[in-house]
Amino acid sequence: xxxxxxxxxxxxxxxxxxxxxxxxxxxxxxxxxxxxxxxxxxxxxxxxxxxxxxxxxxxxxxxxxxxxxxxxxxxxxxxxxxxxxxxxxxxxxxxxxxxxxxxxxxxxxxxxxxxxxxxxxxxxxxxxxxxxxxxxxxxxxxxxxxxxxxxxxxxxxxxxxxxxxxxxxxxxxxxxxxxxxxxxxxxxxxxxxxxxxxxxxxxxxxxxxxxxxxxxxxxxxxxxxxxxxxxxxxxxxxxxxxxxxxxxxxxxxx
Amino acid sequence: xxxxxxxxxxxxxxxxxxxxxxxxxxxxxxxxxxxxxxxxxxxxxxxxxxxxxxxxxxxxxxxxxxxxxxxxxxxxxxxxxxxxxxxxxxxxxxxxxxxxxxxxxxxxxxxxxxxxxxxxxxxxxxxxxxxxxxxxxxxxxxxxxxxxxxxxxxxxxxxxxxxxxxxxxxxxxxxxxxxxxxxxxxxxxxxxxxxxxxxxxxxxxxxxxxxxxxxxxxxxxxxxxxxxxxxxxxxxxxxxxxxxxxxxxxxxxxxxxxxxxxxxxxxxxxxxxxxxxxxxxxxxxxxxxxxxxxxxxxxxxxxxxxxxxxxxxxxxxxxxxxxxxxxxxxxx
Numbered sequence: 379x380x381x382x383x384x385x386x387x388x389x390x391x392x393x394x395x396x397x398x399x400x401x402x403x404x405x406x407x408x409x410x411x412x413x414x415x416x417x418x419x420x421x422x423x424x425x426x427x428x429x430x431x432x433x434x435x436x437x438x439x440x441x442x443x444x445x446x447x448x449x450x451x452x453x454x455x456x457x458x459x460x461x462x463x464x465x466x467x468x469x470x471x472x473x474x475x476x477x478x479x480x481x482x483x484x485x486x487x488x489x490x491x492x493x494x495x496x497x498x499x500x501x502x503x504x505x506x507x508x509x510x511x512x513x514x515x516x517x518x519x520x521x522x523x524x525x526x527x528x529x530x531x532x533x534x535x536x537x538x539x540x541x542x543x544x545x546x547x548x549x550x551x552x553x554x555x556x557x558x559x560x561x562x563x564x565x566x567x568x569x570x571x572x573x574x575x576x577x578x579x580x581x582x583x584x585x586x587x588x589x590x591x592x593x594x595x596x597x598x599x600x601x602x603x604x605x606x607x608x609x610x611x612x613x614x615x616x617x618x619x620x621x622x623x624x625x626x627x628x629x630x631x632x
Numbered sequence: 633x634x635x636x637x638x639x640x641x642x643x644x645x646x647x648x649x650x651x652x653x654x655x656x657x658x659x660x661x662x663x664x665x666x667x668x669x670x671x672x673x674x675x676x677x678x679x680x681x682x683x684x685x686x687x688x689x690x691x692x693x694x695x696x697x698x699x700x701x702x703x704x705x706x707x708x709x710x711x712x713x714x715x716x717x718x719x720x721x722x723x724x725x726x727x728x729x730x731x732x733x734x735x736x737x738x739x740x741x742x743x744x745x746x747x748x749x750x751x752x753x754x755x756x757x758x759x760x761x762x763x764x765x766x767x768x769x770x771x772x773x774x775x776x777x778x779x780x781x782x783x784x785x786x787x788x789x790x791x792x793x794x795x796x797x798x799x800x801x802x803x804x805x806x807x808x809x810x811x812x813x814x815x816x817x818x819x820x821x822x823x824x825x826x827x828x829x830x831x832x833x834x835x836x837x838x839x840x841x842x843x844x845x846x847x848x849x850x851x852x853x854x855x856x857x858x859x860x861x862x863x864x865x866x867x868x869x870x871x872x873x874x875x876x877x878x879x880x881x882x883x884x885x886x887x888x889x890x891x892x893x894x895x896x897x898x899x900x901x902x903x904x905x906x907x908x909x910x911x912x913x914x915x916x917x918x919x920x921x922x923x924x925x926x927x928x929x930x931x932x933x934x935x936x937x938x939x940x941x942x943x944x945x946x947x948x949x950x951x952x953x954x955x956x957x958x959x960x961x962x963x964x
Contacts, residue, residue, distance in 0.1 A: 455833055460831055466828040468820065470824060470936070475817060478814075479818070481814070489810075492813035502814075541832065542831075
């Protein structure tokens with residue numbers, strides 16, 4: 379059975395069908411792309427999967443569990459993490475604290491224990507130690523004590539991915555990770571995504587407008603237009619698909 | 633870069649010296665107070681400082697750490713004050729028991745108010761909590777058992793300086809521990825970005841209510857201490873202006889800084905007394921100071937800085953000697 383299975387997913391905002399009857403199946407270990415023109419409903423699908431929106435119709439199953447109607451923090455507990463189109467870091471917290479939040483799920487101290495303990499606790503030390511090691515994987519350890527908002531753009535993107543991975547997900551959703559990056563940064567990002575997939579044995583679903591990145595990186599691509607899946611397949615096929623070309627370039631181009 | 637490194641070091645040592653002086657001052661006050669040499673006027677101010685420290689530190693947990701703009705703190709204080717005072721007067725419970733009961737009552741109020749209002753954000757939450765504070769006051773005015781607008785006299789005088797001091801210290805300890813735990817980090821995450829916090833597995837609603845309830849409980853404690861020092865309470869003592877007073881302390885000290893809340897609670901309690909010699913101009917000077925302060929340092933006296941950071945930085949420098957190198961990358 380597929381790790382993430384979406385069946386007949388539909389989301390209506392009033393009279394507008396943002397996502398309409400979408401089916402998707404993502405196997406464990408796959409690296410799948412989700413593309414489509416602006417307003418095609420890509421981010422809406424992410425929001426439906428992560429519980430930000432509730433589906434109007436349809437089923438979302440992850441790892442054998444039904445996700446419909448769960449709150450975002452409950453979805454995270456099932457092993458899904460994401461990044462955002464417009465970076466959403468905890469801006470006024472140090473870089474290392476951003477990553478430490480990821481260990482939130484594993485922290486054992488109860489609220490009462492936290493209030494009466496002595497200021498330095500072993501669990502906190504362990505979390506700090508782990509978070510530092512984690513940052514060094516992403517070459518951000520030298521920034522550990524700086525505020526997240528003071529990082530340059532590329533490092534903020536990297537930190538957001540690091541933060542998502544700190545929650546130890548099985549499935550990572552990346553929403554336009556290369557937005558605003560120059561070609562060299564995009565190339566670095568491509569290597570990073572490949573590397574984290576192998577390192578953390580992840581399944582990745584990513585939304586991206588940078589076609590060179592998507593074509594190089596993804597093994598399979600879903601194309602969305604006006605909330606409907608218009609094509610699905612490996613990059614080479616997608617590139618030649620007349621429907622896709624039409625959606626991107628208009629009818630005359632076909 | 634060398635100058636920046638130097639400045640940070642100076643600042644850290646300076647804060648150590650200030651802390652040491654502060655603790656010395658506190659020790660001196662404790663000694664003369666213990667020997668009974670302190671006069672009643674100053675004794676009273678010191679107790680009110682402690683009460684305000686508890687109020688400011690607990691409101692900071694809600695406003696500064698969790699980022700939920702509440703201006704109904706006097707309401708929770710009133711609940712604690714009246715519940716503990718009535719239990720003292722009518723049932724003659726021991727002091728410790730009435731304080732705990734006052735805290736519990738305020739905490740229950742925190743749950744009742746928190747669950748429906750915390751789905752509101754920003755200005756809307758502020759108005760809802762303001763409304764709550766007024767409702768509490770109006771209820772007290774209209775009840776018989778509370779003495780209505782005439783107030784409630786005959787509360788046994790039980791709050792001494794040492795009790796108030798110990799409970800203020802306890803409040804600071806408990807709330808700092810909470811802030812520095814995984815739970816506190818979750819609260820900070822909610823303040824920074826609720827949506828992102830939720831996708832990191834933080835149940836935002838739960839943490840907002842938790843902060844609200846813990847903050848309310850300590851406001852109730854402050855109320856109990858206040859009632860048993862003043863021996864008389866009336867609804868006017870817990871009006872909207874009391875909430876604003878506490879809010880000013882938190883904002884002036886720096887939203888999110890416990891050290892700042894303590895400092896500004898102490899200063900803003902003592903300042904109006906110190907300005908008494910200017911008689912009519914007293915509140916004018918007080919307001920001017922606040923205006924100037926907000927113009928010059930909108931982030932508050934200490935921003936989000938804590939005195940413990942100075943200790944930590946100095947310790948790390950001693951231990952590793954590499955802080956200088958790290959500062960090259962450092963911005964603040």
